[in-house]
Amino acid sequence: MRKHTRTIQIEAFAREDGLWDIDACITDVKTRDIDLASGVRPANTPIHELWLRVTIDIQFNIIAVEAVSDAVPYPGYCNTIGPEYRKMVGLNLLSGFRHRLKQILSGTHGCTHLTELAQILPTAAIQAFAGEVGTRDGDGAGLQSDKPFQLDSCHALRTDGAAVAKYYPRWARNSPADIPCNSTS
Numbered sequence: 026m027r028k029h030t031r032t033i034q035i036e037a038f039a040r041e042d043g044l045w046d047i048d049a050c051i052t053d054v055k056t057r058d059i060d061l062a063s064g065v066r067p068a069n070t071p072i073h074e075l076w077l078r079v080t081i082d083i084q085f086n087i088i089a090v091e092a093v094s095d096a097v098p099y100p101g102y103c104n105t106i107g108p109e110y111r112k113m114v115g116l117n118l119l120s121g122f123r124h125r126l127k128q129i130l131s132g133t134h135g136c137t138h139l140t141e142l143a144q145i146l147p148t149a150a151i152q153a154f155a156g157e158v159g160t161r162d163g164d165g166a167g168l169q170s171d172k173p174f175q176l177d178s179c180h181a182l183r184t185d186g187a188a189v190a191k192y193y194p195r196w197a198r199n200s201p202a203d204i205p206c207n208s209t210s
Contacts, residue, residue, distance in 0.1 A: 030054050033142065037153030040080075044088060047150055049077045051142045052096075061098050071096040075138050077110065079146055083158045085118040085174070092139055106136045110143070118147040119174060151175060172196050 031053050038046045053073040059066045066072055074096035080089040092110035097103030112129045116122055123144050130140045151174065172184075176196055181188050190197040 026056075028056055030056075033145070035145070035149040037149065039157065043083070045081050045083070045150070045153065047077075047079045047081065047146060047153065049079070049142050049146065049149065051075050051138055053138075063099050066098070072098055073138050075136065075142065077139060077142055077146075079113065079143075081118065081150060083154070085120075085147075085150055087113050087116050087118065090114055092136075094136070094139075103136065106139070109135055110139060113143065118150050119178075122147055151178070 031051065033049070033051050035047065035049045038048070040046060051073060052071050052075075054069055054071050055066070057068045059068075059072065061072075074094075076091075076093040076095065078089075078091045078093075079087055081087055090110045090113045092107035094104035094107060109130065113126065116125055126140060126143055129135075130143070155175075173193060173196070176182050176189060176193060177184050180186070182193075183189065184193075184196055185198045
């Protein structure tokens with residue numbers, strides 16, 4: 026029997042001014058009435074419904090942040106931390122973001138749930154930009170001068186691996202014998 030559902034939803038929007046908005050929402054819902062210190066929360070009513078809107082440029086720099094708490098377990102307390110998330114302005118999602126986020130907004134300096142939600146923004150932004158920002162170089166078309174941002178960000182796209190050798194040969198480094206993903210050994 027299901028007791029709890031946590032939903033995380035992220036949407037990305039390209040703006041006419043060249044910036045991007047990343048809207049992230051985390052929602053926690055119980056299937057039964059829950060007796061909180063602040064009162065009873067009826068079944069299927071969000072205990073948490075928290076939003077982060079982060080505006081970024083195409084270099085993944087955070088330009089603006091808005092945090093909103095539509096449902097919280099302690100109204101008048103939990104929902105007052107939103108302005109602190111403006112401290113994220115100036116951070117880069119691909120350069121030490123999670124480490125810096127923990128330094129400035131962990132523990133009593135932030136909201137556990139908003140900070141957790143913020144931690145998934147880098148990969149969400151990368152997915153939003155895929156096919157929209159930057160260029161490919163696997164087929165020689167549209168060669169870019171800087172290494173594509175996704176390279177060396179995960180196992181499959183390590184520059185000493187087979188995928189990079191195949192799809193981004195210009196950025197491939199010599200590697201030990203690679204075994205393709207569909208191979209069994």
